[in-house]
Structure formats: C-alpha cells, structure tokens
Amino acid sequence: MNVFPNLIGGQWLEGGSVNPNINPSNLDDVIGQYAQADAAQAHSAIAAARAAFPAWALSGIQQRFDILDKAGSEILARKEELGALLSREEGKTLPEGIGEVARAGQIFKFFAGEVLRLSGDKLPSVRPGIDVEVTREPVGVIGLITPWNFPIAIPAWKIAPALAYGNCVVFKPAELVPGSAWALADILHRAGVPAGVFNLVMGRGSVVGDVMVRHRDVSAISFTGSVGTGRAIAALAAERLAKVQLEMGGKNPLVVLDDADLSVAVNCAVQGAYFSTGQRCTASSRFIVTSGIHDRFVQGVKERLAALKVDDALLEGTDIGPVVDASQLDQDLRYIEIGKSEDAELVFGGELLQRRTRGHFLSPALFTGATAGMRISREEIFGPVASVQRVADYEEALAVANDTEFGLSSGVVTTSLKHASHFKRHAQAGMVMVNAPTAGVDYHVPFGGRKGSSLGPREQGRYAAEFYTTVKTTYIAA
Ligand SMILES: NC(=O)C1=CN([C@@H]2O[C@H](COP(=O)(O)OP(=O)(O)OC[C@H]3O[C@@H](n4cnc5c(N)ncnc54)[C@H](O)[C@@H]3O)[C@@H](O)[C@H]2O)C=CC1
Numbered sequence: 001m002n003v004f005p006n007l008i009g010g011q012w013l014e015g016g017s018v019n020p021n022i023n024p025s026n027l028d029d030v031i032g033q034y035a036q037a038d039a040a041q042a043h044s045a046i047a048a049a050r051a052a053f054p055a056w057a058l059s060g061i062q063q064r065f066d067i068l069d070k071a072g073s074e075i076l077a078r079k080e081e082l083g084a085l086l087s088r089e090e091g092k093t094l095p096e097g098i099g100e101v102a103r104a105g106q107i108f109k110f111f112a113g114e115v116l117r118l119s120g121d122k123l124p125s126v127r128p129g130i131d132v133e134v135t136r137e138p139v140g141v142i143g144l145i146t147p148w149n150f151p152i153a154i155p156a157w158k159i160a161p162a163l164a165y166g167n168c169v170v171f172k173p174a175e176l177v178p179g180s181a182w183a184l185a186d187i188l189h190r191a192g193v194p195a196g197v198f199n200l201v202m203g204r205g206s207v208v209g210d211v212m213v214r215h216r217d218v219s220a221i222s223f224t225g226s227v228g229t230g231r232a233i234a235a236l237a238a239e240r241l242a243k244v245q246l247e248m249g250g251k252n253p254l255v256v257l258d259d260a261d262l263s264v265a266v267n268c269a270v271q272g273a274y275f276s277t278g279q280r281c282t283a284s285s286r287f288i289v290t291s292g293i294h295d296r297f298v299q300g301v302k303e304r305l306a307a308l309k310v311d312d313a314l315l316e317g318t319d320i321g322p323v324v325d326a327s328q329l330d331q332d333l334r335y336i337e338i339g340k341s342e343d344a345e346l347v348f349g350g351e352l353l354q355r356r357t358r359g360h361f362l363s364p365a366l367f368t369g370a371t372a373g374m375r376i377s378r379e380e381i382f383g384p385v386a387s388v389q390r391v392a393d394y395e396e397a398l399a400v401a402n403d404t405e406f407g408l409s410s411g412v413v414t415t416s417l418k419h420a421s422h423f424k425r426h427a428q429a430g431m432v433m434v435n436a437p438t439a440g441v442d443y444h445v446p447f448g449g450r451k452g453s454s455l456g457p458r459e460q461g462r463y464a465a466e467f468y469t470t471v472k473t474t475y476i477a478a
Pocket residue numbers: 145146147148149172173174175203204205206208209210213224225226227229230232233247248249250280281328331380381382
C-alpha cells in the first residue's frame with residue numbers, strides 16, 4: 001500500500017514512520033498508510049512557512065482569491081467522494097460526511113470572497129494636519145492543530161481565513177483522520193498555493209504539535225480539541241507571548257419548558273445529542289426539563305431512539321455511525337457506569353452492539369434522574385450519552401443550564417416569547433438556540449464560546465479576521 005506523504009515546502013515527503021488509518025465501522029478495513037512527521041520535519045515545515053511568508057503576505061488579492069475559490073470549487077465538486085472518505089475514517093453517516101465536505105467547500109468560497117472585501121479605515125486625527133489609517137496585516141506563520149470529529153470542516157475554517165489574510169500555515173491534523181486532511185492538502189497544492197505557504201505535517205500531537213506550539217517562528221496557534229491539551233497549549237503560548245485561539249469542550253444544555261411543542265423538543269434533543277454519534281463540541285448532553293412535560297418528553301425521546309439505526313456509517317439508512325475509536329468508546333462506557341453508580345437511571349441504550357463488521361457500535365444512552373452535582377452532568381463525555389434533569393420552573397432551568405464550567409452552545413424549547421427572549425439574554429454561552437438543536441451552525445457567522453469552552457477571538461465569518469490579522473494604525477502628517 002502506498003504511503004500518503006506530508007507536504008513540506010511544496011514537496012511531498014515520506015520519511016519518519018507511518019500510521020494506518022482505520023475505519024471505525026470495520027476495524028479490518030485499513031484505508032491507507034499515512035506518513036508521520038518527526039520533530040525535524042516539523043521544524044522544516046515551520047522554516048518553509050517562514051521563508052514563504054514575506055512574498056505571500058504581499059501577494060495580490062486576485063491570486064489569493066483564485067486559489068481559495070478554486071479549492072472551494074473542487075471540494076464542492078467532489079463532495080460525494082470526499083464525504084465517503086470522511087465517513088469511512090471518522091464514522092459519521094454518509095449524509096453527514098457529505099454535508100461536512102460541502103461546508104468545507106463553502107467556507108473556502110466564503111473566504112475567497114473575504115479576500116476581495118479586505119478593508120481598512122481612514123479617519124481624521126484629533127490633531128490638525130494629520131490623517132489616520134487603520135489597516136490589517138497578516139500575523140505570520142500560523143500553527144493549526146485540529147481534532148478528529150470534523151476532519152475537513154475544522155481544518156477548512158482555520159486554513160481558509162489564515163491563507164485569505166496572507167498568513168502561511170503549518171497544519172497538523174488529528175492522528176485518527178489523516179485521509180480528509182491529506183485530500184485537502186492535495187487540493188490546495190494543485191489549486192496553486194505557492195511552495196511553503198501551506199504545509200501538512202501529519203504526526204503525533206506530543207511530537208509535531210509540541211514543536212509547533214513552542215517554536216518562536218510560529219506567531220499564532222489555533223487549536224480545537226480537548227480541554228487538557230488546550231490548557232497546556234495556552235500556557236506554552238503565553239510563555240512566549242504567541243497569539244492563541246482555543247475551541248474546546250462543551251456541556252451544552254437543552255432547556256425544555258412545559259409550554260414547548262413536544263415534537264420540536266424531542267427532535268432538538270435527539271438531533272442535538274445523538275447525531276454524529278454525539279461527537280460534537282456543540283452536542284447537547286444535558287436535557288433540563290420542567291415537571292409538566294418531563295414524562296412525555298422522556299417517553300418521546302425513548303421512542304425516537306428506539307427507531308434509530310446504529311450501524312456502518314456508509315450503509316444507507318444508518319442514523320448513527322460508530323464511536324470513533326476504542327479509547328473514545330472506553331470513555332463513553334466509563335461514563336455510563338459512572339452515571340449508574342451516581343444513581344441516575346439508565347432508561348435507554350448504552351449497550352455495545354454487534355453488527356456485520358467489527359466496529360465500535362454503541363446504542364444511544366439516555367439517563368433520567370440526573371442532578372447538577374453528578375459527574376455525568378458536569379463533565380464532557382463526547383459520545384451518544386445524555387441525561388435528563390427535572391426542574392420546577394423556568395428560573396430553575398436557567399440556573400441549572402448556566403451552572404457549568406463550559407459555555408459553548410445553549411438551547412431552549414418554548415412557545416413563550418417572554419422566556420425565549422429572557423433565555424437569549426441570560427444564557428451564558430457563545431451560541432444560543434431557540435427551538436433549534438444546540439448543534440447545527442452556519443458557516444458564515446461567528447463560532448465560539450465562553451468560560452472554559454473557548455479562548456481568544458471567534459472563528460468563522462468576518463470575525464475570523466480578529467485572530468488571523470494584526471491591526472496597524474498609521475499617522476500621516478500632511
Ligand atoms: N471540543 C472538541 O471539538 C473536541 C473535544 N475532544 C475531547 O477530547 C478528548 C480526547 O480526544 P483527543 O483527540 O485525544 O483530543 P486532543 O485534544 O488530545 O487532540 C486534539 C489535537 O491536538 C493534538 N495534540 C495532542 N497533544 C498535543 C500537544 N501536547 N501539543 C500540541 N498538540 C497536541 C492532537 O494530535 C490533535 O491533533 C475527547 O474524548 C473529547 O472529550 C476531542 C475532539 C474534539
């Protein structure tokens with residue numbers, strides 16, 4: 001089997017060791033062997049990016065538009081094929097995989113447009129005879145470190161703005177999903193990104209990622225992943241005053257009030273908590289439900305879960321694919337045991353499933369009787385596991401929803417305008433959903449959270465400029 005190489009300084013390079021890419025729906029299916037960069041190759045990629053930066057920073061906007069637009073067009077044209085690769089390596093269902101690839105293509109198109117919309121301000125000075133200009137310039141070499149749960153969308157929403165605003169990129173994807181990352185690198189390379197401007201360094205976080213985070217020529221790091229790794233990266237970046245942007249976990253609440261439309265509530269709950277196998281930072285893992293609707297809601301969710309098909313991600317009709325790997329499956333099962341030991345009641349699922357192929361199949365799990373202090377109510381599980389907390393009224397529901405160290409996405413299901421408006425104002429989260437699942441975001445508006453979920457400027461949309469550029473104020477005396 002051929003090895004998929006890294007892209008460093010415009011050259012495809014093997015070297016180092018290789019890593020098999022394994023299908024979580026079928027552990028006997030090896031998708032390919034992918035090069036694993038060592039520390040020396042990580043250093044080479046950073047050097048190549050640094051060398052390419054002065055010319056790319058000053059490159060014409062037509063060149064940058066053309067490259068990003070071309071990449072976006074190819075991604076969109078190949079969305080079925082790339083979606084199948086994504087689903088095969090990550091385990092989300094084929095429609096979800098295709099949808100994610102389309103999102104990546106649209107993100108490249110959006111940032112191609114942003115290249116043409118670059119702007120600044122010209123202002124009068126408070127002093128006579130002086131003009132002031134405020135412009136944005138690229139930051140330099142940016143290190144991008146991404147997780148396995150969105151193998152192409154998260155890389156796209158970091159790479160596209162980085163390149164659009166004139167930065168050079170060293171990109172390290174998650175070890176579990178090198179296939180989508182490699183395909184994206186190949187598309188960018190063929191779209192005409194100059195040598196060194198974009199570098200792919202597949203490899204271990206503790207080796208390649210660590211070099212990127214510590215290297216003084218990497219001016220900024222954008223990371224999505226676990227809280228532990230995010231904290232460690234922030235500490236190292238702070239030591240050398242590098243710019244940092246972190247997207248980490250969530251413990252996203254979905255509040256369901258007595259006056260909710262039951263079918264909307266059940267739909268939001270099931271989609272938000274269990275689709276994509278619950279492996280989304282925006283997934284709802286806490287349903288906070290007022291007493292008057294509690295039993296009907298639980299019954300409705302159980303009925304919907306019973307109708308869902310958990311199977312091979314690529315099979316037609318599958319609603320929920322496998323858990324991504326053995327270690328994540330262990331984590332999910334561990335939390336299911338923790339929930340039981342905390343005296344929450346497991347009312348549905350949480351069982352390993354046998355399918356035609358050897359894969360990490362887990363039935364969606366629902367707990368009731370959860371309370372705010374339980375670990376299943378406080379810690380991110382990152383799997384198809386959610387729990388219901390019963391509350392007396394809206395005021396208690398809001399307090400419970402906000403009682404978390406995280407603050408990414410927060411949802412309410414209600415037909416009361418008064419409660420919806422109050423929740424929108426008082427939910428302590430970066431994204432608020434009214435009668436919509438906590439997961440399911442657009443690609444052209446800011447994405448990010450508060451408290452322990454995020455650090456640094458927002459990702460996505462035109463707000464991305466805040467992280468990927470630095471502001472210059474120029475005073476011009478007449
Ligand atoms: N919020 C989110 O979107 C995500 C959260 N997670 C959470 O994290 C848990 C563990 O998943 P992992 O994939 O192990 O997450 P992780 O945070 O360890 O990995 C994310 C990325 O960081 C890299 N990395 C790891 N150690 C590093 C280091 N010392 N320096 C620089 N880069 C490093 C990894 O190689 C990967 O590319 C999951 O169970 C889940 O709870 C995982 C993926 C996404």
